[in-house]
Amino acid sequence: MPELPDVEGFRGVMERCAAGRRVDDVEVRDAGVLRGVSARRLRRELRGRRFGTPWRHGKQLVTPSDGPALVWHFGMTGELLCRTPDAAVEAHDRVLITLDDGRQLRYRDQRKLQGVRLAADEAAVERMLADLGPDAQELDRSRFLRLMAGRRGGIKSALTDQSLLAGLGNLLADEILWRARVRPDRPVRDLGDDELRRVHAAMGRVLRSSVRAGRVPDRRGWLTGRRDDAAPVCPRCGRPLASGRTAGRRTVWCEHCQS
Ligand SMILES: [Zn+2]
Secondary structure (H helix, E strand, O other): OOOHHHHHHHHHHHHHHHOOOEEEEEEEOOHHHEOOOOHHHHHHHHOOOEEOOOEEEOOEEEEOEOOOEEEEEOOOOEEEEEEOOOOOOOOOEEEEEEEOOOOEEEEEEOOOOOEEEEEOOHHHHHHHOOOOOOEHHHOOHHHHHHHHOOOOOEHHHHHOOOOOOEOOOHHHHHHHHHHHOOOOOOEHHHOOHHHHHHHHHHHHHHHHHHHHHOOOOOOOOOHHHOOOOOOOEOOOOOOEOEEEEEOOEEEEEOOOOOO
């Protein structure tokens, strides 16, 4: 599932492929990924427009143009690709945007849980993103501590609550808490300042490495590299990892290393 680092990677694809390019044509092969806009209107509003520099907030990607903006949310399986028009179109390529240099931006998405919205102007973009907290990558320590102060519920639920801070999903939250040696079910209000500082520091390190890799890397030294093993063990202490569920998602942690 695309989290902040994946979407940052898609931002790079978008920037290299489309920034400064004019839209020659838009082909919607499956309108199931359009949110609040018809295929006909998307095409009409975008043709002839020139794309600006894309930017990301949390897991959302915004592509401005000299007309409306596109706001992308990749759901569970979405991705952006830059292709030449002669490259074979795959079954899950839902929207093809042909650019004035002949290249094609393709939105591929198997499950179609989210997709693309059209925002008339900057104010419309802001309204679409209004329910999101600050971007996790931009969050300095003092602001992080202020966000967590007085927060109810467990630390993992807090980290993945997009209205509190935007960008972290299931894999990142587990990885960060394993690095910080904090159990995912610990109530936020029971955490000391030192523990919250460790969580913030781990978040910064995990995000930097993941953004460089374009995803949460499944290296053997990372929890993410072990969690899907048949009998997963902690990369730090070698003991079996524990697993449970948080808000419907699988949570993995080490009983020995995390307290
Ligand atoms: Zn351990």
